[in-house]
Amino acid sequence: MHMSQTTAVRPVAARRRPGRGLYVGLIIIGILTLLRAFAPAPPADSLADTARDFVTLSISVVIESLPFVFLGIVLSIGVQIWLPEGFLLRRLPKNVVARRVVLSLLGMLLPVCECGNVPLARGLIAKGLTVGESMTFLFAAPILNPVTIITTQQAFGWDGGILAWRIAGGFLIANLIGYIYSRHPKPESLLTPRFREACALGDGHNAADGKARRSAALFTKETSAMLPALFIGAGLAGLIQTAVSRDVLVTLGSNPVWSVLALMGLAFVVSICSNVDAFFILSFGATFLPGAIVAFLVFGPMIDIKMLALLRTTFTAKTLVQLTLIVALCSAVLGLAINYAV
Amino acid sequence: MPFRRLLRRWQGALLSVVGIVATVWLGFSGQLGLYIHPRYFVFTLVMAFIAGVLVVVAFALLPATEHEHALPDDDQGRWAWLWSAGSILLIASATVGLLVLPPATLTTATVAKRDLNGSTSNLTQSEASDLVGGDYSSFTVRDWSSLLRQGAGEDFFADKTATVTGFVTPDTSDPENVFFLARFVVACCAVDAQPVGIPVYYPGWQDEYPIDSWVSIESGFDTNPSISSEEAIALVPSEITPTDQPAEPYVY
Incomplete structure (x- = not known):
C-alpha cells in the first residue's frame, strides 16, 4: 500500500519542477568541462610508463567504443519506443530456422559494431525476441554486416578464401548457438535477474508518459547498465595488454595448431572492433597461417574481454562461460580444418 | 536509501557526461588522434553530440530517482552499500582517467x-x-x-x-x-x-x-x-x- 502510494505521488511531484533537473544537469556538465579544461598538468614522469600506457590503452577502448554503444542505445530506443509495436519482430518468418537465418542477416541493415549490438539485442529481447534468437543476432551481426565484409575484402581480397570462411563461419556458429539455446527448457534463466526484471517492467513508464520522457528514461537505464560494463571491460583490456607480452603469441605463428590458439588468444585480449580487425590482423598475415587468421576473425567479434563485460549485463556468468566455450571450440575447429585441409 | 536510488538512476548519465566531455574536448583540442584513427573522428563527435542531447533531455525530464517498483530486489540487500561504493569508485576513476590526467601517447x-x-x-x-x-x-x-x-x-x-x-x-x-x-x-x-x-x-x-x-x-x-x-x-x-x-x- 505504502509502495503504490509512493509510486503514484513521486513522479507527479517531480514533474512540477521540470527545470530543476535541467539546471543540475547543466551545472554537472559545466563543472566537468571546467575540470577537463583546467586540470593541472601533473609533473612529468609522475606515472611510470607502464601505468601511463595502461591509462592510455583503457581510455582508447572507451573513446573508440563509446560512440558505438551510444548508437546501439539510440537504435534500441528507436525499436522499443518509436517504431510501432512489433514493427520489426512481426516481419520475421514464423519458421524458427528461417527466423534465425533472417536475424543473422539483420546486421546488414543495422551495421552497428559488436558493442552497439548488445543494447540493441537487449531492446529486441524486451520486445519479445527469444534468448536463443538474440544470441544468433548478437554473434552474427558483427561479422555479417557490410562494413566488416568490405574491410575484410579490402584487407585480404579473395585470397585463400579468408573472407568466405569468415562469413560462413560466423553464420554457422551464430545459427548453431541459436539452435542450441532454443532447446533450453528455461531460457529466461540464462538472463541476469536484473535484466529479467527490467524486461518484465517494460521501459518503466506507462504509455501516458510522452515518448521523449520514455526515451530519456530508457537512455539512463541502458547507459547505467552498459557504461559501467564498458569502463570495467576497458580497464581489464588495458591491464592485460600491459601485462601480457604480444611476442609470446606472435612467436607461435607458424605451427598449425598453436597459431590458431595464439590468434584466438590475441583476439580475446585485443578486444578490437570487428569493422577493422581485418586490417589489424593483416599485419600478421606473413606470420600466421590462414586458418589462424580465420579463427581470429570469427572468434574475436563474438567473444573478447570487452564483449564479455558488456554481455554480462544481460546473461548470467554460467551462460557466458558456455557461450565462450562453444564459440572457441567452433572457431578452433574451423581454423584447424583450414590449416590442415586447404 | 535515497542516495543509492539517485546513484542507480544517474550513474549511466554521469559516466556518459564524463565520456562525452572527454571526447568533445579531445576533438576540439585536436588530440582525438592520440586514441583513435582519424576515420572515426566525425562519427565519434556526432555520436557524442547526440548522446549529449539525450543526457540533457534526461536531466530535464526525469524525476531524480526511479519509481519504487522499478528497483531490483537486491537493492535492499545487506551488501548493497558495496554496489554504491563500487559505482562511486568507477565514476571517480573514469573522471580522473578521462578528465584529469593529461592525454598521452603510448610509450x-x-x-x-x-x-x-x-x-x-x-x-x-x-x-x-x-x-x-x-x-x-x-x-x-x-x-x-x-x-x-x-x-x-x-x-x-x-x-x-x-x-x-x-x-x-x-x-x-x-x-x-x-x-x-x-x-x-x-x-x-x-x-x-x-x-x-x-x-x-x-x-x-x-x-x-x-x-x-x-x-x-x-x-x-x-x-x-x-x-x-x-x-x-x-x-x-x-x-x-x-x-x-x-x-x-x-x-x-
Missing part, C-alpha cells in the same frame, strides 16, 4: 610488449614494392621500416636520404650504440598499435636524447657499424634534432 613500455617491426603492420609486399621509385622525401618511418624489413638491400639504400620524425626507443640488441626512431601504426585505436622503427647508429645517444623523447633526423643509410646489433642497415646521422611530439603521433 616504450608498450614497444617492449609488442615486438618492434615484428609484424609487417606497415605494408604488404606489393605495397612496399610500389614504394621503390617513389618520392623518398615524403617517406614516413612506416615506409622506410617496410623497405628495410622487405630486405631492399644495401645497394638500394646507398644513395637514399631519409627525413623522418619519431620517438626514441632502444635497440635491445645494442642499447649502447643503437636506438630506433619509432612510431606506432594504428588500424583502429591505440589498443591495436604496432610499433615500427628505423635503426639509428649514434653511440652514447642516451646522454642526449631520453627514451620516448621525439627527434627529427635527416640522414643517409649505411651498413650498421654496431657489432652486436641485429640490424644490418641503419641511419648514421651526424646531427639529430630534438622536436615536439607531432599533433598526430601515430601513423596510419
